[in-house]
Amino acid sequence: MIILAIETSCDDTCVSIIKTSGRKKLIFKILSNIVSSQVKIHRKYGGVYPTLAKREHQRNLPIILKRVLRKAGFAISNFQFPISKQIPNSKFQIPKIDLIAVTVGPGLEPCLWVGVNFAKDLSFKWNKPIIPVNHIEAHIFANFVGLNSKFKSQNSKPQLTSQNLFPAVCLVVSGGHTQLILMRNIGDYKILGETRDDAAGECFDKTARILGLGYPGGPIIAAEAAKYKIQNTRYKIQLPRPMMYTKDYDFSFSGLKTAVLYTYQKSKIKNQNYKREMCREIQQAVIDVLIKKTIKAAKDYKVKTIILGGGVSANKELRKQLQEKIKKEIPNTKYLIPDTKYCTDNAAMVGVAGYFNWLKNKSRNWKKIEVNANLKLK
Numbered sequence: 001m002i003i004l005a006i007e008t009s010c011d012d013t014c015v016s017i018i019k020t021s022g023r024k025k026l027i028f029k030i031l032s033n034i035v036s037s038q039v040k041i042h043r044k045y046g047g048v049y050p051t052l053a054k055r056e057h058q059r060n061l062p063i064i065l066k067r068v069l070r071k072a073g074f075a076i077s078n079f080q081f082p083i084s085k086q087i088p089n090s091k092f093q094i095p096k097i098d099l100i101a102v103t104v105g106p107g108l109e110p111c112l113w114v115g116v117n118f119a120k121d122l123s124f125k126w127n128k129p130i131i132p133v134n135h136i137e138a139h140i141f142a143n144f145v146g147l148n149s150k151f152k153s154q155n156s157k158p159q160l161t162s163q164n165l166f167p168a169v170c171l172v173v174s175g176g177h178t179q180l181i182l183m184r185n186i187g188d189y190k191i192l193g194e195t196r197d198d199a200a201g202e203c204f205d206k207t208a209r210i211l212g213l214g215y216p217g218g219p220i221i222a223a224e225a226a227k228y229k230i231q232n233t234r235y236k237i238q239l240p241r242p243m244m245y246t247k248d249y250d251f252s253f254s255g256l257k258t259a260v261l262y263t264y265q266k267s268k269i270k271n272q273n274y275k276r277e278m279c280r281e282i283q284q285a286v287i288d289v290l291i292k293k294t295i296k297a298a299k300d301y302k303v304k305t306i307i308l309g310g311g312v313s314a315n316k317e318l319r320k321q322l323q324e325k326i327k328k329e330i331p332n333t334k335y336l337i338p339d340t341k342y343c344t345d346n347a348a349m350v351g352v353a354g355y356f357n358w359l360k361n362k363s364r365n366w367k368k369i370e371v372n373a374n375l376k377l378k
Helices: 039-045 050-071 109-126 135-144 200-210 217-227 254-266 272-300 316-329 347-359
Strands: 002-007 012-021 027-037 099-105 130-134 168-173 178-185 188-194 305-309 334-336
Touching (some): 027 050, 109 130, 135 347, 200 254, 200 272
Antiparallel strands (some): 168 178
């Protein structure tokens, strides 16, 4: 099966074509995968400006689709946009795809509609079924992108199956979401906890802005923290770990952001070393809370696997420290983390999620596809 996938939930315009085969021993082959980032456009605003993001998606989608089709080896002569205006009797050969997968939520509603309308246009003109995809679920399935079947994990050689993979706890952490999800099986989810205010990635963005480091904050804070030399510490910055010891699985990072603001404002020293130490403490505070809650959930629900996903999952320290904690406290638990290039938004993960949804007969008529900016996992 060949799947065309489209992702426009935020500020990355993403299109991918993946080829799948098998059911028990799945193979996901990436024929083409392109992500057009809008970071430079939104940097001066310190965050994503929805109207600009929508405009860029509208401009980029036709261009990226052409590039993706060409890279995947499909003929695109006489290709016209919008698709609905394609000459009915033209010699254009419809790509031999079997399915169109598109993100319908959660995300920024203006951006989501651009991708959904584009996919609906393709579905109507090409007479192809369309699959709606939950963005959070796609981040979970990013762990299966490019693994070339057999679902090999980071620390486990045997093939992963539903029998030895589930139940699993999924930590999805990004700029817009921080959630702990119990995954009983593919398509069977229960949200255990989520942020009550700022997401972890949003906290990174806001604290980086306070320190005058720019946008996006996550990669910048991680880079500055990596330059910090603990033997040269002078400032002994200590920040709170909000809700770290509560009995639930919820998160809160707005208090951490406020603590950074007050600490930085009161400090008489604001040199590079001070900022690096602050970045290290910010990063460690977030990591400590995420790991504590994840390990607690894994123990409470006696899961077989911990799955990491979302843009913040690209953070090297989070990946490493979570692995060390699992090995120390629950060594028999498998640990799945996505390739770093599939941590942030991309359409390949949408294609994989679309495939699993297709197996569950979730394809719909293009007329019935709607956007839900606050879509929840069910």
